[in-house]
Amino acid sequence: MDKYRIRFSKDGRAKFLSHLDLLRIFSRLARREDIDLVYSSGFNPHAEIVFSAPLPLGMTSDAEYVDLLLNGPADENELMEKLSRSLPEGITPLKIRHLEQGEPNVMKNVDFCAYDICVGFEDARSCNIFPEAVERCLSGNGPVFTMKKSKSGTKLTDIRPLIREFGQDLRASEDGSYQFRAVLAAGNENNLRPETAFRGIMDNINGIDPAEADDGGNDGGEERAENLLSCKILSARKIGYLDRDMKELW
């Protein structure tokens, strides 16, 4: 049996396809393209297809991974060609690698994930003070509390230890929005979503009690006092996984 890991991107309308949708899409594709997948034994055999952590619906990505277990070795170029022509619009295979015996799951060595976050500002002032305000928020001594979902439910969590980089390289896009890089905890141990980090930091800067802030707390900003930072997250794109030494994963 041979295992292949494929890194792929998810763009455009494909961002509305869920993890389960992808599983169905890959297993049907294998049948159409005669990709000889290994099936589990048992009553309801299923193809051995393993994905990296599920991408939230609506997020685009350059760093999705799938491991396919095949009954024998395959020509990597041919496999890539089959995937390219048969995957739905927006899902593009980027590279392929034959895995060694016993190589661990993608998520095993992941500690961080880099994102490009796209935001919009209500006013020029907010835009000007953004990097400095974020820097001040993250470099202080106090915790940055926000409501965060975890396996044990949604609770107040200090997210500062989970943020490696955020908002320091703010750059303007052609359409009037702004982009910056964020590096957040990811993997099996800790995981911080870009929206959660963004909300936590904004509430902290604007002095909003995170326990009382509703979901749309950062959205409008119309009812805020004038000296506050008014910024809205528009979208996020996953750029790549990093290990503990901040080395990007294959």
Added chain:
Amino acid sequence: MSKLYIPDEILLKVEKPGRYIGGELNSVVKAPGEYDVHMAMCFADVYEIGMSHLGFKLLYHLLNDQERVWCERVFAPWPDLEDVMREKGYKLFSVESQSEVDRLDMLAFSLQYEMSYTNVVNMIDLAGLPVRAVDRGEDCPLIFCGGPSANNTEPMADFFDFYNLGEGEEMLPEIVETYRQCKAGGMKKTDILREISRISGVYVPAFYETFYDDEGRYAGIRPKEEFKDVAAPVIRKRVVSSFENSYLPEKMVVPNIEVVHDRIMLEIFRGCTRGCRFCQAGFIYRPVRERSPERLAQAAEKLLKSTGYEEISMLSLSTSDYSKLGELTDRLLEFTVPERVSIALPSLRLDSFSFELMEKVSAVRKSGLTFAPEAGTQRLRDIINKGVKEEDLLRSCRMAFEGGWSTVKLYFMLGLPYETDEDLIGIAELAHKVLGVYDSVHAGRKARRPSITVSVSTFVPKPFTPFQWAPQIPVPEIIRRQNVIKQHLSKRVNFSWHDPETSVLEGAISRGDRRIGSVIYDVWKAGGRFDAWDEYLNYDRWMKAFEKNGLHAQDFNMRERDIDEALPWDHVNVGVTKKFLQRELSRAKQGIVTPNCAEKCSGCGVQSYGRGICVGQIQDPVQ
């Protein structure tokens, strides 16, 4: 590929945005210049329901296989999206080109159930078009319909330009080609409709006028003087000239998101030999016609190659009645086994042959066997012509329990004509006997707790059945009868039932006449949509709309009709004669069973088509 019509920030806030994005495998996109007729197949419910209908997908591919035609798909947006669309000024859009549909040439609605009618009206309005056909001008698309519910043309007659009565495979190519020529000739809408009306099986409601008697009852319909040259007094349903050779697509659009029925569906035969007296499908899809195992297996293999589906399901009204089931299964297994594709055999009657078959296809997921005795006593089963005997059912259950099954679902109907409390108690007793069989099979041994479910739906009398004259029972009586069953049922049996209000409204619409159109309009105007979904149905809204129009729902659903009174669907000929249906009603009253068509022809009238298993049979109109 085109841009999405609805912007991302809206799609991200609605449920299941995958419904609206298109881009599915085998969906058809044509370039401008490749087509002269631009149309859409429309389904008046959400994507996941519409994409589960074989007929809808089949006709979509058939139309796209026509020269110079591009057919897209349109579904009803779920209310969460619709509310935003209306607020922000978005219109109904197509899946493929992601564009507004009000400039298309034709919109074809597939009418599958009456409770979706308010959605039809809502979709036309959301498209930015006047909902009534009479108000739609020259620049509006022609809006038409087909499908099982379309056979009673009248309740929706106000909204459609024309009806396709009969099998779409046969009629649609002719309709679009006629339209194409008319359009090329620069013809006006009424003239185009005149031309389309000449096609056999087409009904143009605006060409007819209806009559009512002094008591306000429907009295009949006839072509208006000025349309007599093109409008036939009676429209005869069309059927394909050869079912064996009729259209079977080699490709089928594969949804990206999960839909209700997500598999290859193989229509093994059309029609039904059984003639259960409550079942509309059993009459309107006659004559009974089979496809050969060779052709079916060939088509299935191609579909598998083009879709990659993991399951093939046989589709018909009664799988066991397919004469070459064993041969077909063997042929399918030749390629499904190596491809790890499973075969589903729905609505199978359980006997030793079918057990063997199920073992063969290893469809032995030991959860979920279903039986449909439909009625609780032999007396009532004979009245409805459901040829199931208690011994057969119990024998099947014994076989199943011995084979390791422990979950059985029993389907029944409530409110059938001539039903008494004894019949309802009979439902409970039958369930208890099934339970007894389970206990006896496992006597003295430790066994899993069985899961026996009694599921009771409410009978709705339908046009083109022997019970089309029968009264429906009112809501309080439905509830009382549900309770009778509940009271007599052991706690060891699960009980599920249907919303009674949905059933009586369905009853009023399905046997309604043209005046029901105003009721549907008013319900829609008052906010009605997705009435097929319990959470959106508002019974009072319907009652108010009936009242506003001076009509009584009871006149349509709860009144026993005179055997010779004019029925709003008398001008549609589905092949089965009114005489035959009258005969069947009288046999029902006497509890006389009518034999299966495969054994003996009872002269239903459909032999006149000269197709299917009827050919060559001696007609014996049993009295």
